[in-house]
Amino acid sequence: MNIQDKIKTLAQLDTDLFGKDFLLTWEKSDDELKAILEIAAILKQMRDENVSPKVFDSGLAVSIFRDNSTRTRFSFASAANLLGLAVQDMDETKSQIAHGETVRETANMISFLTDAIGIRDDMYLGEGNKYMREVAEALDEGYEKKVLPNRPGIVNLQCDMDHPTQSMADLLHLKNEFGSLENLKGKKIVMSWAYSPSYGKPMSVPQGIIALMTRYGMDVELAYPEGYDLIPEIVDIAKDNAKKSGGSFKVSHHMAEAMKDADIVYPKSWAPFHIMQERTELLKNKDMAGLKKLEQKALLNNAKFKDWEYTEEMRKTTKDGDALYMHCLPADISDVSCKDGEVEAEVFEKYRIKTYHEAGFKPYIIASMMFANKFKNPVAVLQGILDSGAKRVRF
Amino acid sequence: MNIQDKIKTLAQLDTDLFGKDFLLTWEKSDDELKAILEIAAILKQMRDENVSPKVFDSGLAVSIFRDNSTRTRFSFASAANLLGLAVQDMDETKSQIAHGETVRETANMISFLTDAIGIRDDMYLGEGNKYMREVAEALDEGYEKKVLPNRPGIVNLQCDMDHPTQSMADLLHLKNEFGSLENLKGKKIVMSWAYSPSYGKPMSVPQGIIALMTRYGMDVELAYPEGYDLIPEIVDIAKDNAKKSGGSFKVSHHMAEAMKDADIVYPKSWAPFHIMQERTELLKNKDMAGLKKLEQKALLNNAKFKDWEYTEEMRKTTKDGDALYMHCLPADISDVSCKDGEVEAEVFEKYRIKTYHEAGFKPYIIASMMFANKFKNPVAVLQGILDSGAKRVRF
Amino acid sequence: MNIQDKIKTLAQLDTDLFGKDFLLTWEKSDDELKAILEIAAILKQMRDENVSPKVFDSGLAVSIFRDNSTRTRFSFASAANLLGLAVQDMDETKSQIAHGETVRETANMISFLTDAIGIRDDMYLGEGNKYMREVAEALDEGYEKKVLPNRPGIVNLQCDMDHPTQSMADLLHLKNEFGSLENLKGKKIVMSWAYSPSYGKPMSVPQGIIALMTRYGMDVELAYPEGYDLIPEIVDIAKDNAKKSGGSFKVSHHMAEAMKDADIVYPKSWAPFHIMQERTELLKNKDMAGLKKLEQKALLNNAKFKDWEYTEEMRKTTKDGDALYMHCLPADISDVSCKDGEVEAEVFEKYRIKTYHEAGFKPYIIASMMFANKFKNPVAVLQGILDSGAKRVRF
DSSP: OOHHHHHHHHHTOOOOOTTOOBOOGGGSOHHHHHHHHHHHHHHHHHHHTTBOOOOBSSOEEEEEESSOOHHHHHHHHHHHHHHTOEEEEOOGGGSOOOSTTHHHHHHHHTOTTEEEEEEEEOSSTTTHHHHHHHHHHHHHHHHHTTSSSSOOEEEEEEESSOOHHHHHHHHHHHHHHHSSSGGGTTOEEEEEOOOOSSOOOOSHHHHHHHHHHGGGTOEEEEEOOTTOOOOHHHHHHHHHHHHHHTOEEEEESOHHHHHTTOSEEEEOOOOOHHHHHHHHHHHHTTOHHHHHHHHHHHHHHHHTTTTOOBOHHHHHHSGGGOOEEOOSSOOOBBTTTBSSOSBOHHHHHHHHHHHHHHHHTHHHHHHHHHHHHHOSOHHHHHHHHHHHTOBSBOO | OOHHHHHHHHHTOOOOOTTOOBOOGGGSOHHHHHHHHHHHHHHHHHHHTTBOOOOBSSOEEEEEESSOOHHHHHHHHHHHHHHTOEEEEOOGGGSOOOSTTHHHHHHHHTOTTEEEEEEEEOSSTTTHHHHHHHHHHHHHHHHHTTSSSSOOEEEEEEESSOOHHHHHHHHHHHHHHHSSSGGGTTOEEEEEOOOOSSOOOOSHHHHHHHHHHGGGTOEEEEEOOTTOOOOHHHHHHHHHHHHHHTOEEEEESOHHHHHTTOSEEEEOOOOOHHHHHHHHHHHHTTOHHHHHHHHHHHHHHHHTTTTOOBOHHHHHHSGGGOOEEOOSSOOOBBTTTBSSOSBOHHHHHHHHHHHHHHHHTHHHHHHHHHHHHHOSOHHHHHHHHHHHTOBSBOO | OOHHHHHHHHHTOOOOOTTOOBOOGGGSOHHHHHHHHHHHHHHHHHHHTTBOOOOBSSOEEEEEESSOOHHHHHHHHHHHHHHTOEEEEOOGGGSOOOSTTHHHHHHHHTOTTEEEEEEEEOSSTTTHHHHHHHHHHHHHHHHHTTSSSSOOEEEEEEESSOOHHHHHHHHHHHHHHHSSSGGGTTOEEEEEOOOOSSOOOOSHHHHHHHHHHGGGTOEEEEEOOTTOOOOHHHHHHHHHHHHHHTOEEEEESOHHHHHTTOSEEEEOOOOOHHHHHHHHHHHHTTOHHHHHHHHHHHHHHHHTTTTOOBOHHHHHHSGGGOOEEOOSSOOOBBTTTBSSOSBOHHHHHHHHHHHHHHHHTHHHHHHHHHHHHHOSOHHHHHHHHHHHTOBSBOO
8 A cells, every 4th residue: 555545544533642652552532543653654764754753953863771671762763763853872870850849840840842652661560651641741730831831741651551553563563464454353363471480570561462462353362371360451461452342352371272373473582560569569679689589480380381482283283384473572482592481582583573573563553643643633744745756765 | 833934034144153163152153152042942853843853874973971970971872873874982980081182082083973073071170171182172073184074073062261061051041031131131130159069060051151151241149158159261261252242241249139129039059169279289189198188178168158058038039029040950949959059949949940941952052062063054954854754753 | 275176076986876885995996085075075075065965854863873972973973964864872871772682673664764774783793883783784674665765874973894984084185185096105004002001992983994005006004012903804805905095004113113204194092903803702701800800901002112112203203204193082191191002292293183183073974974885976965955955044
């Protein structure tokens, strides 16, 4: 489809994204999610066809990361750069940011000439998303009281609840692999826990996936060993979504069983809800000995489930023996990145390039979220870019 | 006032800012300071009205920070970006810069394609400003000997003597609050020491404030507990300025007394001159035990002056019970950021948003200093920007 | 010569640089090296004459540094910025990159919207250049399999074998000092080991110099104390080059003798090959005690050769007592940066500004390598830039 047709599709959607932060997919309407996908696809195609969607002549995009991340950092930087914004990192080591009373001050201090803020804060259960909302409120006040000339839009780059840039990139990948969102109806996707030698991986990916994919009429199965529950409220959202969309949502506790006849599989480790709760308390109290103990307990428990590895044998039981394997990367690949991991090397290798394609949508999803936030009429702006004939490589 | 009128005002000023570094306000003429304010205001209004003052198509703005600072870092980055320069940080951890013989080499190595250098070096008494002048000399030589295609302009982002981007932003804030520089005549401003649980805060803010505000016919009162003196030479500058400008300058040692009838109050902690002298010696000798001892001594002495807190009660004694409260942020707010601090929470909250406005001028002051340094005829360039119709948000 | 004439010179060269990484000078033809010099000179002249060669409207230039480097970091940033690319650093502290299996994944993850990647990896013998080729292969695969919309070009910013951006900047400096590459014929250049109080300096500079300068008909002499050998294969390349170019290549072991009648001298410390081999093994095994021992042994051995210092006395024996002194900087200057060093302060001071000029070519060499990689027809693009009338300082 050419860009023009995509813009026409976008024009038919009823959205209210202008000036709204992107924090959780379940706060957005179906049309709004479609619009994010559409704008992302348009921006990607523009880049591929050497059209430059540089809508800003200047302006900052601030990234606030509470942990390290090559992938998300580069995705954010790419998105900002594509639209014309310069990235300014706000690492805690470089600055004085903190939770609590100083948030509202700092939020304003970094925003005088800022158009977008990306925040990654997935360390503490019950904190990351809350922090983003604190920043948002501070920005609202700053804009209202004329401290800020415009209200920077916030993009959630991963929190304790959701990882919307990941799940939306995953959705765009599925749309491309299966031809359309409509084609996802009736497809079986298995979001499965998988063994990893590490401990404490965030729950935001599985939560994001089940909450999002249940909106497209898919049969979503969440498989994990007893005890590895996710946040209950988010599981409820998935259940509701499945009902509304005419799909299904099921929780099960046997990996190999779950994989049977799957169209799509997403085997990935995470830490159980109750461990994350304990961990958050210990972290808050800076109880290092307690954390060490918890880690040992958790790893010991994990070790019981080394057979939760996505294998060639399992793959053969999936739909046509060829379920689309997905992962947010990096995966724990058995005998490659670790001894026992989430996936057999042979299987991973088969879908490796596809996981790269999957990851490749993320910069455009982020750019799309920024874009939708800043323009009241994205259709007109995208058309304007096309008409302007601006080239990315100028000569 | 519209931009056009501001440009006309600027045109009437007699300045020699082109190619000159901005290191100390007292090295600049009255017209030059006015020009900096005027250009800053024009750049701000351009940004607000979606005019893009991106005068550089490429070029670096190098920041050299010897301590961490979110606020100044972001202000510098915003200023550079607004004018079209990319920020390149020169953190000491990332590089090999040092005082002494290597300064002149490094200054050239980072400047081959650089237009502006912002330096923050406020750790050592007698060193920060000296270091900037060392860099400046090295750049002069590099430019003269054709090592550098142009001479980057230096902006002092805080040194041991002055904090001109802060004091000039403060002045622009006052101009806006009171309507004009002329209206500042006869106003009483109190720069007061205030209690803080921390130790060793630089003297550059109070020094910058008294040296600058005495130029506008204000009644400037510097209040601090006995012993918390500033650098004597800079106090003398304030005295001279007051005489010339028809204002007054007074040193006093009772906070509550000083605040009476004040139009503007600036309560802020700093370390006394003699402590800073001792500290500098100890730092140079890397005498960690000595530093620890000095800190204890200083904190113990500070603790005698916990009543140097700007309170609601004091506020009521100011002009109309509503003196404009100023602070360079972050303030030590009692019961918020610390138990006992510089200001009562209730008072701070009343003026909180105004302190944000105050801070919001800093990016534009920095941009203005860069701008004035690079263009022989800023009036023509600003007019050229307006005429070009360049938009910041392009669509 | 004006830019137009330089473009004409470039047009006569037969090159195949488009889409090719720049990893080793000896993989490039004579015409290709000439083209890199010519493009660098054109870009420099454009910058000097306020023409803006900003060929990219957006895009990232990724820098991967395995050690700290102010100079190269700033050169890379300047080059990227000049062409319109935003720098995104990939410090290991900030990310999850590693040798081995994850290289191919990370290489793709950082490249979705990336045009150029600069890599500095000079720590391990036999590793740095290999790593670059691993990245290159991963990028080839990513581009071929449509993971990447374009193939980022790699520039070697220093590896265990070569330091092509340094040696090519040095060559451009020589071309400027002596008028032309042709004029270098018959000139004597001495690449000499020199004493330094530090240990383990990479061999890439001397290796790069002897492998490159032997191509221009010069009499290249490599002087070092017995035992301080370079990688034998690269010495062989120098020998071959000398034969082909009609120059000469000679290894000797007496500094003062070597310097006699030299036109150009390059006294610089390095660690011997066998020490580097041992060091690499120890580093791989994380044998810290072994490394400590090796360092002591190496320093002890170095100390025998404190008289390998380039002195005023030696200088007087060079051609007309005025051989061009070169150094990649920073030099170990006796009684300045250290007690005993590579060069006497008095001598260094005489050529100090010239070493700055030498260094000043590096940003343009890097920009040239990026440029040549990205454009099939650099002549047309350079002409297009000229014709467009784009200014760097816009007003």
